[in-house]
Amino acid sequence: MVDSSLIYADIIGAVLSMGGLGLIFSILITLANKKLHVEENPQIEIVADLLPGANCGSCGYAGCANFAENLTGGKTQLSACPVCGPDAAEKIARILGVEVESGERRVAIVMCQGGDGTVKKKADYEGIQSCIGATFVGGGERACSYGCMGYGDCVTVCPFDAIHMNDKGIPVVDRAKCTGCGNCVEACPRNVIELHPLSHHVFVLCRNKDNGKNSRAVCSAACIGCKICEKAVDGIGFNVTDNLAVVDHEKYTRELVLPTEKCPTKCIVIVGKADEK
C-alpha cells in the first residue's frame, strides 16, 4: 500500500510548480504588453464596428477592417463604401469629424429579360455551370450573344443575398437588400447588370444591338430598334442608337407619358416603386 501523504506531496508539488510557472509567464506577458505597446487609434475599431462588415471589397480595400484603418488614416473617403447606410455614415462622419456626402442609394438592375422560353436555345451546354466558364464555349445555351447566360455568377458573388435566379433563369435583384456594391456588375461577363439610383424607374431591359430581324430571331423580348418609344415621347428621354433604345434618366421621368405599353416586344419596363427608399 502506498503512503497517502506521499501522493498529496506529489499533487501539491505539481500545483505549485505549474502555478508558479503560470505566475512567472503572466508577469512576463504583462511587462511585455506595457513595454511593447503599440499606440492604435481607438477610432479604427469603432468605425470598423459601424461599417457593414460584409467584406465585399467594393471600396477597393481588403475587407471592412482594412477600409476602416485607411478611412481613419485619411487615405480614403467614406463615399468609397457604397454599402454603408445613411445612419452608419452619419455616425462615422461624426466620429471622424468629416462632412457626410449624401448620395442616393444605388441598386443593381439586370438589363435582360431573355429567360428560358423567351430566348431561343442554340445548343446543349455540358461544361462548367458558370457564366465565365460558358464564355469559352460559344457562350452557353442561349442564342442571344448579348444577354444573360443564366448560370448565376452574379448570384454567387453577392455578399448580401440580394440577387436570385427566377424560375426562368434570369437573376432578380431584391431592391431592398441590394447595397449597390457592384460585385455582380463585375462578375457578369456580358455586362448585363448596371447600377442605377433608386429614382430611376424606367428601363429598356435589353442589350441586343443586332438589327430587328436578327434580334427578333433569337429572343421575343429583345429591343428591335423600332423607335416607337422614341416617337411616343417625342424624342425626349428615349434614344435609339445601334438598334437599341436607351433611356436618358435625366430627361425622362415617371410622370411623363409612358411608352411602355407601346413597345411591341415589351422590353421597356418599370422597375421598383415610386416611394421606395
Add this chain to the structure above:
Amino acid sequence: MKLKTFKKGVHPEEYKFLSEHKTLERLPIPEEVFIPVHQHIGAPCRPLVEKGQTVKTGEIIGQSTGFVSSPIHATISGTVKTIDNFPHPLGINGLMIHITGDGKDEWIKSFDETSNWENLLTDEIVDLVQKAGIVGLGGAAFPTHVKLSPSKEKKIDTFVLNGCECEPYLTADHRMMVEQSEEVALGTRILMKALNVSRGVIGVENNKPDAIAAMEKATSAFNNIEVIPLKVKYPQGAEKMLIKAVINRNVPTGGLPLDVGVVVNNVGTAIAVAEAVTKNKPLIERVVSITGDGIKEPKNVIARIGTPFQNLIDFCGGLTDNTVKIIMGGPMMGITQHTLNVPVIKATSGILCLTDLSVIKHKEYPCIQCGTCIGACPMNLLPTRLARFAQVENWQMAEDLGILNCVECGSCAFVCPSQIPLVQRIRIGKLRINEMKRKAKLATV
C-alpha cells in the same frame, strides 16, 4: 534505339486511321464566304472594302492594325454583300466580310510568279510573309512574321518544324508531309534563311512512318536539315514540349522558345511560306481534316478560308444521324461549335464530328488526391491545386503556384479519374487573373 520525347504528358487513343490515308482533295470554290476580321492572335483587322464592292481572289480586304496582327485576303472573286456580325468559330459572334462569289475565281494580277527566293534578304522574306497574311496554321494562329522578327539580343540557332500533330484524329499535317514534302522542305529552307540559322530540325511522331520517309527523302539533299522521329505522346506539338523532345532544351518558366534560341513553326505554315515567297500567293486556303465517327466519309480537304463548315460537311457525305458534337480542331484543345454556319478560319486544322457513342457525359466526383494529374502535366504544375484555388478564387495562391504557365493542353482533365474539369477551371482562373492584372495596370497609368 529509344525514341526521343519529353517528360510526362499523356497518350490518348489516336483514331488517326479514319483519315490518315485519304489523299488531299480540293473543295469546290464555295458560292459565298464569310471572312472574319479576327482570325489570329493579336489585334483584329480593319476592313478595307465596302458593301457592294467587287473583289478578286487574293485581294487584301482587311489591313492589320498593329505589329501583332495579320492582314486578310479575299478568298474568292465576287461582291462584298455585307460586313456584319456572324457566328464565329472561336467565340460567339464576330465581324465578318461576307462575299458572294461570281463563280469565276479570278485572281488579282499583282501577284507575279516571283524571283529566286535565295537572293532575297531576310527583311524581304519577312515582309512577304507578313503581306501574305500568314499565321501559325497549327491551331493557335500566331502571326508568323512576329516569330520571324526576334529582337537583336536573342541569338537564334535552331529552327524546329512541327510535324507532330499530336492531337488525336487530325491528319492534315500528316497528309501535307506525305503529299507536299517538297514544299515543306522548301518552306523550311526559306524560314531558316529568314531566321539566318544553319540548323533545321523536323520533329515527326512515330505513328506517321510514311511522313517520316517522305520528309527524309525531301530533305536528303540538305545536310543541315534533320528529321527526328518522336515517341507518340500528347502534347508533343506544344512548342515547349517539342523543343525539349527534339533538342533537349528547357524553355524557362514564363519564357518563349526565343529564349533558348529556337523558333518553331508548323508544317502547314512552312507550305504557306513557300507559296508566299516563291509564288506571291497569300494565305487564302488551308488543309482541313474532316473526321470523326460522325462524318460519313472522313477526308482531308484543301478549303478556302471563309467557307462555311456546312460546305465541307456536305462534301464529305454529310453527318450521320447520331452526331451530337462538332469540334473545330482536335478533341483535346478544340472548340465545340453550336452551328455549322461558322466559317473555316486560318486556325481551323480540323472539323471533328462525334456521335453519341464517342461523347461521354461526365459526372464530376470529389478529388481523391491521387496525383494522376500532377503526373500528366507536361509543365510540371499541380493541376488539382490550381483548379481548386481558381474555384475558390484564391488568385494569389493560384498565381504563386504558376497558373499562368499552364499551356491549357488538357492532359490533367483527360487523366482525372474523378472527371474533374481541371483545365477548364484553370482557364477561368487564368482569364480572371489576367483581367485583374490588366485593370491594375490601367489603374496605375
